[in-house]
Amino acid sequence: MAEAVVSSQVGRSSRALTAQKAPPANINASQWRNALFIAPYLFFFATMLVFPLIWGIWLSFHKADTFGVGKFVGIANYVRLFSDKIFLQSVGNTFYFVLLTVPVLALLGLFLALALNRQTRSAAFLRAAFFSSSVLSVTIVTLIWRIVFIPDFGLLATIYGWFGLPGPAFLSSPDLSMIAIAIATIWWCIGLPMMLYLSALQQIPGEIYEAAALDNANRWQTFRSITLPSIKRTFILVVLIQVVMQFQLFGQARLMTQGGPNNTSKPIVMYIYDVAFKRWDLGMGAAASEVLFVLILIAAMAQFLLTRKRGEN
Amino acid sequence: MTRHFRSWIMAAASVAAMASASPAFAQDVTEISVQRFFGACDADFGTNTDVSKAVGECGIITSLINKFNADNPDIKATVTTVEWPGYDQLTAQFAAGDPPDIVTVHESALSDYQSKGLLLPLDELLATVGISPDSFTDAGRGGVTKEDKIYALPIDSWTMLYHINLGLFKQAGLLNADGTPILPTSVDELLAQAEQFKQKTGKPYFVQNLANETALFTRNLYTYLFQQDSDFFADPTKVKLNTPEAKKVFELYKAIFDKDYTTKNMDYGAAIQAFLAGEGGVQLNGTWVVGDYNASAATAGTALNSGGYAVYPYPQLFGGKKAQYADGHTWAVSNKDDRTPEQLAAIGKFLKFFADNDFEWSRTGHLPAFKAVLDSDAFKALPHRDTLAPIATLGTPLPSAVQRQFAIQDIIGEEMGAAVTGQKEVDAALTDAESRINELLANL
Numbered sequence: 001m002a003e004a005v006v007s008s009q010v011g012r013s014s015r016a017l018t019a020q021k022a023p024p025a026n027i028n029a030s031q032w033r034n035a036l037f038i039a040p041y042l043f044f045f046a047t048m049l050v051f052p053l054i055w056g057i058w059l060s061f062h063k064a065d066t067f068g069v070g071k072f073v074g075i076a077n078y079v080r081l082f083s084d085k086i087f088l089q090s091v092g093n094t095f096y097f098v099l100l101t102v103p104v105l106a107l108l109g110l111f112l113a114l115a116l117n118r119q120t121r122s123a124a125f126l127r128a129a130f131f132s133s134s135v136l137s138v139t140i141v142t143l144i145w146r147i148v149f150i151p152d153f154g155l156l157a158t159i160y161g162w163f164g165l166p167g168p169a170f171l172s173s174p175d176l177s178m179i180a181i182a183i184a185t186i187w188w189c190i191g192l193p194m195m196l197y198l199s200a201l202q203q204i205p206g207e208i209y210e211a212a213a214l215d216n217a218n219r220w221q222t223f224r225s226i227t228l229p230s231i232k233r234t235f236i237l238v239v240l241i242q243v244v245m246q247f248q249l250f251g252q253a254r255l256m257t258q259g260g261p262n263n264t265s266k267p268i269v270m271y272i273y274d275v276a277f278k279r280w281d282l283g284m285g286a287a288a289s290e291v292l293f294v295l296i297l298i299a300a301m302a303q304f305l306l307t308r309k310r311g312e313n
Numbered sequence: 314m315t316r317h318f319r320s321w322i323m324a325a326a327s328v329a330a331m332a333s334a335s336p337a338f339a340q341d342v343t344e345i346s347v348q349r350f351f352g353a354c355d356a357d358f359g360t361n362t363d364v365s366k367a368v369g370e371c372g373i374i375t376s377l378i379n380k381f382n383a384d385n386p387d388i389k390a391t392v393t394t395v396e397w398p399g400y401d402q403l404t405a406q407f408a409a410g411d412p413p414d415i416v417t418v419h420e421s422a423l424s425d426y427q428s429k430g431l432l433l434p435l436d437e438l439l440a441t442v443g444i445s446p447d448s449f450t451d452a453g454r455g456g457v458t459k460e461d462k463i464y465a466l467p468i469d470s471w472t473m474l475y476h477i478n479l480g481l482f483k484q485a486g487l488l489n490a491d492g493t494p495i496l497p498t499s500v501d502e503l504l505a506q507a508e509q510f511k512q513k514t515g516k517p518y519f520v521q522n523l524a525n526e527t528a529l530f531t532r533n534l535y536t537y538l539f540q541q542d543s544d545f546f547a548d549p550t551k552v553k554l555n556t557p558e559a560k561k562v563f564e565l566y567k568a569i570f571d572k573d574y575t576t577k578n579m580d581y582g583a584a585i586q587a588f589l590a591g592e593g594g595v596q597l598n599g600t601w602v603v604g605d606y607n608a609s610a611a612t613a614g615t616a617l618n619s620g621g622y623a624v625y626p627y628p629q630l631f632g633g634k635k636a637q638y639a640d641g642h643t644w645a646v647s648n649k650d651d652r653t654p655e656q657l658a659a660i661g662k663f664l665k666f667f668a669d670n671d672f673e674w675s676r677t678g679h680l681p682a683f684k685a686v687l688d689s690d691a692f693k694a695l696p697h698r699d700t701l702a703p704i705a706t707l708g709t710p711l712p713s714a715v716q717r718q719f720a721i722q723d724i725i726g727e728e729m730g731a732a733v734t735g736q737k738e739v740d741a742a743l744t745d746a747e748s749r750i751n752e753l754l755a756n757l
Contacts, residue, residue, distance in 0.1 A: 066408045067429050151578035169578040172524035174736055260525035262731035277401045278720045279753055
């Protein structure tokens with residue numbers, strides 16, 4: 001009995017010794033229970049994004065309407081899609097719209113941020129003013145711009161009328177309709193890029209600018225050698241976000257021009273909406289959605305890879 | 314404080330228990346959901362139950378439903394107003410299994426939903442409330458009958474019309490001795506009169522909403538194809554649009570556009586404002602604005618008041634059948650498994666109420682869907698009904714078996730709009746319209 005007590009004490013003390021000698025637990029070590037922290041997000045990510053994505057791909061290979069899935073048709077929906085002139089036109093329209101809006105949003109947002117990156121009341125007011133349009137719904141935004149663009153009775157037509165000139169038909173001209181949508185979109189979306197740039201600008205240490213001033217660097221040199229390199233990542237982020245967002249143009253086109261005239265302002269999402277919900281051709285709508293998904297993925301990945309490569313160099 | 318709080322809680326719980334247990338508290342109110350287009354006008358008519366005081370589609374339908382709710386305290390018809398025509402939303406509601414009980418559907422759109430088994434056949438329900446399909450006009454009955462069953466209650470027949478500013482017609486020298494307008498009887502006459510109008514008034518003959526518009530173009534095309542006896546939907550699953558008849562219509566409207574005989578770049582709202590402001594001689598718009606335009610003409614100081622307002626069916630420009638495109642509005646009832654007998658009875662009462670009040674609805678300018686109203690002195694005494702009466706025989710819908718008529722309307726409107734405004738050659742537009750529609754119909 002006594003031996004047993006002694007041996008158990010020895011065993012306990014040796015275990016304690018071992019425990020003392022063992023390295024402290026790595027709190028960063030990968031453990032399965034950590035997954036619990038991301039489980040809620042993962043659940044919604046899987047049910048709201050991954051599952052619909054897979055369901056959409058599956059639908060795109062079926063003849064399906066809004067009230068049920070018909071039969072497997074292989075790539076027939078894709079063949080129909082790429083032989084549809086209106087779809088190809090809507091793809092071109094969407095790229096044109098992205099080209100019209102993204103560079104302006106990226107550069108104008110930067111310009112506004114640079115101009116308003118100061119601690120004055122007027123700058124604070126203007127920051128709020130430029131951001132305020134972002135909180136409006138697409139319905140209000142398009143209503144405002146329709147009042148500006150509407151022929152004969154709109155603000156623009158009234159101003160042209162003062163000079164005895166006919167106002168440009170922004171909403172019904174094939175050359176101007178997409179530009180009108182782009183103007184409204186830039187006005188609506190400029191707040192976010194400006195705010196992202198402002199937060200980046202405010203993280204640049206003031207000492208660097210002081211050092212540049214001591215070296216007699218002029219404004220352009222300071223901007224080019226200090227500001228731009230410091231906010232490069234934010235610039236890439238802004239472009240990336242805007243490309244993804246503007247590829248998904250829908251509300252503005254639907255409410256301002258109905259995609260017209262002659263489908264010149266119909267973007268891909270509106271094409272998907274028309275096919276799936278007006279024609280009830282859900283399979284073809286799903287196929288068009290997958291094409292849009294791939295286009296956005298390519299654009300985002302291309303930018304990501306390009307900028308990462310440059311960064312590495 | 315605690316005692317007070319506790320006694321309040323007890324009192325509230327008692328009231329809740331009594332309300333759930335006692336039929337007197339529960340007050341058996343049967344709820345039915347109603348979904349409609351025709352716009353929102355709650356600011357003017359939100360509480361009005363005197364239907365005779367209401368004007369326009371929105372005012373009259375809002376007041377009618379208010380009156381139905383007031384007359385039937387045991388029924389609550391909850392209304393959802395959707396943007397015209399509301400079919401994208403309705404389709405999504407059906408797909409989600411949550412459609413409204415009663416919904417406005419055009420006769421031209423009924424087939425889409427009926428063919429999927431989404432609508433309730435109404436023969437039995439209408440019989441229980443004493444409505445016989447024999448009382449419908451021929452147009453109304455034809456529009457709601459599918460496979461020998463009644464699938465909706467027709468409430469009107471509508472079509473497009475020539476709304477005329479008589480003051481400007483007088484200035485243009487286009488009035489007869491009796492004060493009626495001189496309307497064209499051929500394409501050449503139309504163009505000649507439009508030229509004369511433009512020369513004499515300095516304004517365009519037509520006020521049209523051409524900016525990104527599809528419905529107007531399509532309805533005009535259908536009307537003038539009917540007038541040339543073109544059987545373009547001989548097969549309801551395949552259209553024939555690349556025809557000399559369709560080309561004539563496209564070229565007519567292109568000539569009107571090219572020679573500035575029409576307003577351009579206006580949307581629907583702007584075109585109405587322009588016509589009411591006296592900016593043109595003829596507005597191409599539907600029966601639904603007759604009431605509003607007549608009210609404007611009766612108001613001192615308006616453009617229509619100074620010279621007068623008249624309204625006519627489209628003139629016969631071609632030598633074929635006397636016809637013009639027409640459609641109709643209906644109340645359809647969704648097919649639902651979980652509907653109670655009380656709700657079904659409430660729906661029956663609602664339909665009966667609208668059948669009984671079809672005269673009030675016909676004050677909008679639409680033709681009634683009931684023979685008795687159409688033949689009544691009260692209807693005939695309404696303004697302009699003498700000139701509109703021929704619509705009852707002229708009105709011609711597309712064959713009811715043609716599905717996706719609203720999607721087809723969009724395709725024709727896009728292509729015709731492109732041809733008329735010079736963005737596309739007429740032949741190319743006709744070819745594209747035909748192939749796009751046939752592709753759509755081949756993949757239903």
